[in-house]
Amino acid sequence: VGNKSKLKVKKENLLNENGCFCKLQGEVDDCSCKVKSIDSLNNHMVYPRLKSLLSRNYFRYFKVNLNKVCPFWSDDSKCAMRNCAVNICPEDQLPDGLKKTSTKNKYTEESQEDCQGDDLGYLNTTISQESEQAFENWTKYDDAQETFCEMDDDTSPHMKYVDLLLNPERYTGYKGISPHRIWNSIYNENCFKAPEQPAYNPQALTDYTLEGLCLEKRAFYRMISGLHTSINIHLCHQYLFPATTCYGKEEWGPNLDEFQRRFDHTQSNGRGPQWLKNLYFTYLVELRAIAKAAPYFEEEGFFTGNDEEDMDVRQGVKDLLKVVKEFPNQFDESKLFIGNKKEAKALKVEFREHFRNISRIMDCVGCDKCKLWGKLQVQGMGTALKILFSGDGMGPMSTVNAGSKKKFQLRRTEIVSLFNAFGRLSMSIHAIEEFRKLLR
Numbered sequence: 527v528g529n530k531s532k533l534k535v536k537k538e539n540l541l542n543e544n545g546c547f548c549k550l551q552g553e554v555d556d557c558s559c560k561v562k563s564i565d566s567l568n569n570h571m572v573y574p575r576l577k578s579l580l581s582r583n584y585f586r587y588f589k590v591n592l593n594k595v596c597p598f599w600s601d602d603s604k605c606a607m608r609n610c611a612v613n614i615c616p617e618d619q620l621p622d623g624l625k626k627t628s629t630k631n632k633y634t635e636e637s638q639e640d641c642q643g644d645d646l647g648y649l650n651t652t653i654s655q656e657s658e659q660a661f662e663n664w665t666k667y668d669d670a671q672e673t674f675c676e677m678d679d680d681t682s683p684h685m686k687y688v689d690l691l692l693n694p695e696r697y698t699g700y701k702g703i704s705p706h707r708i709w710n711s712i713y714n715e716n717c718f719k720a721p722e723q724p725a726y727n728p729q730a731l732t733d734y735t736l737e738g739l740c741l742e743k744r745a746f747y748r749m750i751s752g753l754h755t756s757i758n759i760h761l762c763h764q765y766l767f768p769a770t771t772c773y774g775k776e777e778w779g780p781n782l783d784e785f786q787r788r789f790d791h792t793q794s795n796g797r798g799p800q801w802l803k804n805l806y807f808t809y810l811v812e813l814r815a816i817a818k819a820a821p822y823f824e825e826e827g828f829f830t831g832n833d834e835e836d837m838d839v840r841q842g843v844k845d846l847l848k849v850v851k852e853f854p855n856q857f858d859e860s861k862l863f864i865g866n867k868k869e870a871k872a873l874k875v876e877f878r879e880h881f882r883n884i885s886r887i888m889d890c891v892g893c894d895k896c897k898l899w900g901k902l903q904v905q906g907m908g909t910a911l912k913i914l915f916s917g918d919g920m921g922p923m924s925t926v927n928a929g930s931k932k933k934f935q936l937r938r939t940e941i942v943s944l945f946n947a948f949g950r951l952s953m954s955i956h957a958i959e960e961f962r963k964l965l966r
């Protein structure tokens with residue numbers, strides 16, 4: 527028995543040194559937080575709470591436009607596989623508060639009639655069409671100053687609610703030229719590179735070096751790479767195994783070989799373990815955004831039109847926020863965009879523009895299911911960046927920028943995408959633990 531357990535320890539050490547997990551130790555790059563403490567926080571505290579919260583009506587319906595034209599290239603090959611399709615949620619199956627026709631929807635004209643009965647307060651609200659257009663443009667401009675994402679236009683007839691629980695992120699079979707073009711464009715055209723660095727060729731595994739890049743630019747790359755890791759972990763974790771006999775059934779489950787192909791030190795030319803570590807960086811950024819915006823979320827109603835459900839969700843969110851706020855080794859956003867004021871401001875603008883571009887690229891994804899989750903996760907990350915870098919604080923009286931009168935606000939879609947995006951990262955870290963066990 528002694529020899530057996532020694533062998534087991536030896537095998538485990540070998541896996542940790544050479545396998546997928548060799549970098550998952552020590553501190554997360556550019557942060558003072560240990561990988562181990564994130565594993566423990568996430569797997570025991572955050573993951574179970576988020577899992578339950580994200581199944582509630584407020585968080586499970588996401589409004590999205592999957593029909594926007596790709597602004598960068600035209601020949602995107604549409605994935606025709608069954609697993610790429612998204613089921614749209616019919617209006618009658620939505621919670622009351624989200625139905626267009628419902629009097630419980632606090633945004634419909636009917637539900638606002640109560641406030642308009644008083645003649646003395648009459649305002650002539652007619653405005654010319656040109657003025658309306660101008661107002662719309664101003665609002666878009668104002669919004670663009672504070673958001674890091676190109677948001678879908680809420681008035682478009684193509685905006686549809688999707689039930690995220692019925693359309694889980696998992697293996698779809700989307701591979702080849704189309705996703706490679708997306709990742710290539712993201713890393714080569716939208717991540718930052720040192721001037722002397724050659725073009726990154728993701729397929730040829732050319733090294734993407736962070737040497738010579740400032741903290742902000744390193745953070746940008748790590749966040750994107752962490753997102754890429756998370757997407758790929760999900761497809762390995764919820765993989766579709768074909769039926770093995772004529773009468774057998776296909777089965778969903780974790781595919782260890784696929785995980786190793788992507789993240790094992792030897793099989794990925796030494797780069798997979800670092801990609802796994804980047805996931806922890808992305809996690810820390812979104813964790814910090816949720817902690818920072820806690821005072822805002824503590825005041826949020828999480829309205830769906832069902833009082834009991836809304837109260838439960840508020841309670842669940844408060845419970846999660848308590849855990850998140852108590853975590854001591856948070857990402858420190860105050861170290862970014864400091865130094866020379868003019869240069870820091872210009873860098874922030876550049877950072878925001880690059881990120882907005884990545885949100886536009888999501889409309890070029892050629893598989894609807896991947897596009898849905900890609901858009902949601904990029905929007906969620908954009909919301910985290912807005913929280914970390916746009917406001918002067920997060921209390922109910924906070925404003926968008928110091929000196930501005932505009933109150934800091936998040937739209938429902940931003941809250942839904944942030945919590946779900948964080949939920950994806952949380953699930954990925956949890957899945958790593960499962961793969962670790964499978965490898966033992």
Ligand SMILES: Cc1cc2nc3c(=O)[nH]c(=O)nc-3n(C[C@H](O)[C@H](O)[C@H](O)COP(=O)(O)OP(=O)(O)OC[C@H]3O[C@@H](n4cnc5c(N)ncnc54)[C@H](O)[C@@H]3O)c2cc1C
Nearest residue numbers: 696697698699701705708728729751754755761801896900
């Ligand atoms: C937005 C988006 C969403 C997607 N969603 C899904 C989905 O839900 N289900 C599904 O089955 N497929 C999805 N895909 C496809 C999936 O991500 C892969 O592109 C596909 O499985 C092909 O994998 P690959 O091995 O060729 O490498 P890819 O993942 O396509 O990567 C291309 C190259 O990038 C480099 N690379 C890989 N990982 C990282 C990293 N973490 N950081 C830095 N560089 C890296 C490597 O050099 C690799 O060769 C999605 C693709 C995109 C663009």
